[in-house]
Amino acid sequence: MSITVEYLPQENIVHAQCTGVLDMSAFKDLILEVVRQGKPVDCHFVVTDFSKSEMKVSIADLYTVPNLIASKMKEEGGNVHIIKRAIVVSKEQIREWQFYEDTSHNRAHQTQVFLDVESAIQWLKEMQKAEKLTSHIDNNK
Numbered sequence: 001m002s003i004t005v006e007y008l009p010q011e012n013i014v015h016a017q018c019t020g021v022l023d024m025s026a027f028k029d030l031i032l033e034v035v036r037q038g039k040p041v042d043c044h045f046v047v048t049d050f051s052k053s054e055m056k057v058s059i060a061d062l063y064t065v066p067n068l069i070a071s072k073m074k075e076e077g078g079n080v081h082i083i084k085r086a087i088v089v090s091k092e093q094i095r096e097w098q099f100y101e102d103t104s105h106n107r108a109h110q111t112q113v114f115l116d117v118e119s120a121i122q123w124l125k126e127m128q129k130a131e132k133l134t135s136h137i138d139n140n141k
Helices: 024-041 059-075 091-106 117-139
Strands: 002-008 013-022 045-055 084-088 110-114
Touching: 002 024, 013 024, 024 045, 024 059, 045 091, 045 117, 059 091, 084 091, 084 117, 091 110, 110 117
Parallel strands: 013 045, 045 084, 084 110
Antiparallel strands: 002 013
């Protein structure tokens, strides 16, 4: 598994690209790297592109990933419930990732699955706008 994670300051998004075989070990490495890139710049908008990866994770393991993310975030002093995660997958992977999306939603995570990076980034930008609007309203109370 090859993992590339970078912070895009102009977008205020952490972008992760994964290629090769995705197993639970790679998931753990990815989670830590995303947290370590986003936390210093207070970025909680993440797009992860799995479209060029081959998933070697069982449904049972995939079910545990949202809890794994939450525990790693807590260890690093973060709050998983403010993170917005856009997941990009291939059409062949969509069923497994929709299960992951549902599992994440059931744990109050803000996760959405997409088939292309552009749509994923657009969703994150909409989430940024909504967050700014909410923050502005809260500050004017």
